[in-house]
Amino acid sequence: MHSSNLQTCGSAPVLKERGQREVFCGLTSIIWLHRKMQDAFFLVVGSRTCAHLLQSAAGVMIFAEPRFGTAILEETDLAGLADAHQELDREVERLLSRRSDIKRLFLVGSCPSEVIKLDLSKAAERLTKKFAPSVRVVNFTGSGIETTFTQGEDECLAAMVPTLRESSERQLMVIGALPDVVEEQMRSLLSGMGISNVFVLPAARHEDDISVGPNTLFAATQPFLGETHSALLRRGAHHIAAPFPFGAEGTTAWLKAIAGAFQVPEQLFEDVTAAPYARAKKAISQAAAALEDKSVFFFPDSQLEIPLARFLTQECGMKAVEIGTPFIHRPLVQPDLDLIPAGPTVSEGQDVDLQLDRAKEQRADLTVCGLGLANPLEAEGLTTKWAIELVFTPVHFYEQAGDLAGLFPRPIRRRMILNQEAAE
Amino acid sequence: MKLTVWTYEGPPHVGAMRVATGMKGLHYVLHAPQGDTYADLLFTMIERRDHRPPVTFTTFQARDLGSDTANLFKTACQEAYDRFAPEAIIVGASCTAELIQDDPGGMAENMGLNVPVIPLELPSYQRKENFGADETFFQIVRTLAKPLGAKSVEKTKHITCNLIGPTALGFRHRDDIEEISSLLSDMGISVNVVAPMGATPAEIARLGAAHFNVLMYPETGESAVRWMERELNLPYTKVVPIGVGATRDFINEVAQITGLDPVVDESRLRLPWYSASVDSTYLTGKRVFIFGDGTHAMAAARIARDEMGFEVVGLGCYNREMARPLRAMAKSFGLTPLITDDYLEVEKHIEDLAPEMILGTQMERHIGKRLGIPCAVISAPVHVQDFPARYSPQMGFEGANVIFDTWVHPLVMGLEEHLLHMFRDDFEFNDAAGPSHHGGHALGQTQTQPEDAGTNQPAIEPQSAEIIWLQDAEKELRKIPFFVRGKARRNTETYASERGVSHISIETLYEAKAHYAR
DSSP, rough: OOOTTTGGGSSSSEEEEEEEEOOBBBBGGHHHHHHHHHHHHHHHEEEEHHHHHHHHHHHHOOOSSEEEEEEEEOOHHHHHHHHHHHHHHHHHHHHHHHTOOOOOEEEEOOOOHHHOOOOOHHHHHHHHHHHTTTTTEEEEOOOOOTBBHHHHHHHHHHHGGGGSSEEEEEEEEESSSSOHHHHHHHHHHHHHOOOOEEEEEEEESGGGGGGGOTTTEEEETTTTTHHHHHHHTTTTTTEOOOOOSSHHHHHHHHHHHHHHHTTTHHHHHHHHHHHHHHHHHHHHHHHHHGGOOOOEEOOOSSHHHHHHHHHHHHHOOOOOEEESSOOOOOOHHHHHHHSSSSSSSEEEEOOHHHHHHHHHHHHSSSSEOHHHHHHHHHHOOEEEEHHHHHHHSSSOSSHHHHHHHHHHHHHHHHHHOOOOOOOO | OOEEOOOOOOOOHHHHHHHHHHHHSEEEEOBGGGGGGGHHHIIIIISSOSSOOOOOEEEEHHHHHHHHHHHHHHHHHHHHHHHHHOOOOEEEEHHHHHHOOOOOOHHHHHTTOOEEEEEOOOTTTTTTHHHHHHHHHHHHHHHHHHHHTTTOOOOOOOOOEEEEEETEEEEEEEHHHHHHHHHHHHHHHHEEESTTTTHHHHHTGGGGSSSSESSSSSSHHHHHHHHHHHHHHOOEOOOOBHHHHHHHHHHHHHHHHHHOOOOOOTTOHHHHHHSSSGGGGGGHHHHHHHEEEEHHHHHHHHHHIIOOOEEEEEEESSGGGGGGHHOOOHHTTTTTEEEOHHHHHHHHHHHHHHHEEEOOOOHHHHHHHHTTTTEEEOSSSOOGGOOOOOOOBHHHHHHHHHHHHHHHHTTHHHHHHHHHHHHTTTTTGGGGGOOOOOOOOOOOOOOOOTTTTGGOOGOOOOOOOOOOOOOHHHHHHHHHHHHHHHHHHHHHHHHHHHHHHOOEEEHHHHHHHHHHHO
8 A cells, every 4th residue: 555645546556457358449439439520431341240230339320321331341352352343442442422422431440351451542543543632541450359349539630640731831730530520619718728730630521621830839649549649749830738638627737737728827727717617616516425435446448437537536536446447558658647546457458257256245336337347347237338328429628527526326226226125 | 252241240250159148058269360359249238148158269460460369369269278178169360360271170079178179160250140140059969969878878768859049149039938838838748859949969969868959940940950850850840930820830830749738828919809809900911012031021022911911022131041941932922032141232122112011021120210201110120129028939839919919019900000191291290290108299399310311202303204294193192191201103004004194193093093093
C-alpha cells in the first residue's frame, strides 16, 4: 500500500496479461463511424463472421440500407489472390453504381483478408484512380488480430491523415468522432475563447477541407487514437496533452491545455467556462450522491476505462479497484493516470478467466464490462454497467457531464428498488 | 466474393456454439481471434443466459501468427480442461483459424486429455450456422452414443423417445420441448433424452435406450437422427408439429411408430374456433408473404392457407439445405419459391408483391416497418423479443393458439376494420391512427428514416413510370384505409396496364374495384 497521497496510477506498475481476451474487434467502430461520416461507405473485406459481428454488435439494426457491408470471401477467393482483386473491383463497381451518394469508400481489412495477405492498400490505390474524382478510396484495418474495438476508429482516422492537404497555418485539429451536438458545443466553447480555426477529424463530409502541417496543434477527445496521434506527429503537427474532456474537471483541464497553447487570456477563459463548469458540477453532484465511496471494477473494453476511472474517482467520489484496459497509450492517457490516486490495479491486456476470478473476489459495487459478461455477473449478484453504452452515448464536455455521471448509479439504483420478496 | 448487408445465418462455428451452449458438461475450444468472442453476447444478451457460453477462444493475434499459434491453442485447451473439467470437449476453428491450418482437432486428440475429444470440420467459407449446428451435434452423437447392449444402455421398458434438434438461441425451442413432452405424455410416452438442449455427454451415450426419435428441427438435428436410424435402429418422425393439422399428423405418425392410440386431449386447442368465429371474417384472403428457415416457413404456409384462411402469395427460405422440400411445397401452392440469403432480394420481392401481411423473421419485420406492412415473426434469426418471459411455444396445440394470437396481433381487429371502413374520414377515428391496440401512432408523430425518406408514401407511388394517377383518383385512393390501400393501388395499376390505360381516373379506380370484387 502506498502511504503518500502524492502517489498516483501514473507511476504505478501495470499488470500485463495475455490469455483469452473477451473484446470486440476493430470492425465494431464502423457502427458509429458510418453515422458520423455521412457520405462514406465502409466495405469490410472479410468473412460471414465479420458480417454477423457487425449485425450483432449493432444490436438494433439500422435497417435502412446501411452504409456498410461485407464482401464475403468465398473458397475461390482464397485460392487465387488475383481473382480476389478482380472480384473486389467488381463488387465495388456494382456498389458505387447503385449508391451515387458515396463520396468516400473505406476498404476495411479483416482477420481473414490479413491472413491471406490481400493487399487492400493496392486495391485502394487502384480504385481511387478508377473512380477519381468523385470517390476517394482509402483502406484501413479493423481486424481482430490487429485491433480491439475502438482501435478501428483509430486505424480509420490514421489512414486519412496522409491524404490531408498540407498547410502551414496555425490551427487546431480535434481528433475523435463525436455526436454532432457535442461537437457543436465544443466548437462554441473554443470560438468563445477566440480559437476559430478549428478542424475536426473525422468530418461529417469528405475531408478535403481539413489540412495539417507544422503549425497545426491537435488535441484528442478519445483516448484510443494512438495511431492517429503518431500519424499526425509524422505530418509535423504538435500534440496538446491533457486529461480527456469528461466531467467538469476533465473538460476544464482539456480546454485549459488548449487555451494555454493558443495564449488565451486567463480572464477570457474564466468568462467562457465559469457558467458551464458550474452547471456541470451541479449536474454531477446530483447523480454522484449515489456513487460516493462505492467501488468500481473496469474490464477492458474501449480504452475509455482510464479517463472514466479518473472521472469517477476524482469527480464522483468512487474508489477504483481495478482499471482494466486493452491497451495503454501513454502519450494520450498519462495526464489522466496522473490524476488517479494509487491503489487500484491497472491492468493491460486480458486473461478473462483470471480477471473474472478477481472481479468475483473483489465484488465491487459496480463492475463495468462488456455485454458477454454482464448477465453472468449479474446472476452472481454483482451490479454491472455495459461498457458499450459509454461509447455510444454522448458523454463528452460540460453539458453531458451530468448524463455521464447518471449512467453509473442507474444499475445500482435498480438493484435497490427491485423488491421481489413476497409481501408479508 | 459476395456483398452482404445483413445475414440470416451466422458462420458455422456459431452453430457449434449453439450446440455447446445448449448442452451441459461439454466445452468448446475454438481456435479464433479475439473479435470472434462477440458471439458470447448472442447468448447472454439475446437469450438472457445467466452463464457464459462454455467456449474458450484462443484469441490469437497478428504477432502470434509468425511464431506459434499451435502452442497457444494447446495452452488454451489444457487450461479449459483444468478449469472447467468437462465430460467431453469439442474442438474447432473459426474462419480465420481455418486459414492458418493448425489442425486443432489433431492437436487436441494428441494431448492425452482424459475425456473424449471431438474434432469438428466446419468449412467457414462454404457453409453457415445451421449446418454448423447440425454437423456438430452429429459428430457428438456419432462419438458418444453407445450401441444398445453397451453398459447402462438398455431399451427402456415403457415407450420412450428422444427429442432431437433444440439448441441454445433457437426460436422458441425452450417452450416447444415442454409442449411436445406433454403431448407425448398424453399418449403414454415419456422422454428419454432431449438433445442437444440440456443434455450432458453421459445422456448422449444413452440415446439408444429410446424407442424412437422426434426430429423437432430438421435444420439442426437431421444428420444425427439419420445416423441413429442407421446405427441405433431408431425410427424418427418426419412431421414437424407446428399448426393444428401438422400436430394431428404428428400424433398419427407417432401412433404408427409406437402402436399406441392417437388420442390426445384437445380441450385447450382454440385456434380452430377462433378462426371460425365471425371476428376472423376479416382475415379471409389476406395476402401474406412467408419467409424464414425452411421448416418454419413451410409450417406457416400450411397454417396460413388451411387454418387462417389467408392467401399465400409468396413463400421462401434462406437455408439452401431446405430448398428441395420448400420448392415442392411452393409448387403445390402455385408459387415460385424464393430461396436466397440476400436480404435485399427478399426486400425487393416483398415490395413487388405488396402483400397485406408478412410472416417472416426479424429482418422481414424491419422490411415491413419500412414499407408499412404488418409483420409477425415465425422463425429465427432471433431477437431478444423472441425469448418472451411467458410460455410461448410454436409446436403442439398451445403452439397453434400462440400462432393465432401472434399473427392477428399486427393486424387491425375485425370489428375495428369494419368501423374504419365506415368512418374513414372521421377526424379522430381514421386510419392514420393505426390499429387501436398498438401504441406509437400519436398524431403528428413522424417516423425518422433519414436514409430512406422516399418510401414513406408507397400508396401513391406507381409501380411503373408509364402509369399516371390523376389528382382526383389519387385523392380517392388516399381515402381507402391504409391496410387495403396497397392492394387497391396494385390492383388498379394492374387493371390499367392490362388494358393499356396510362392515366388512372376515379373511374378506373372503381372499375378495377368492381373487377376484383370477390
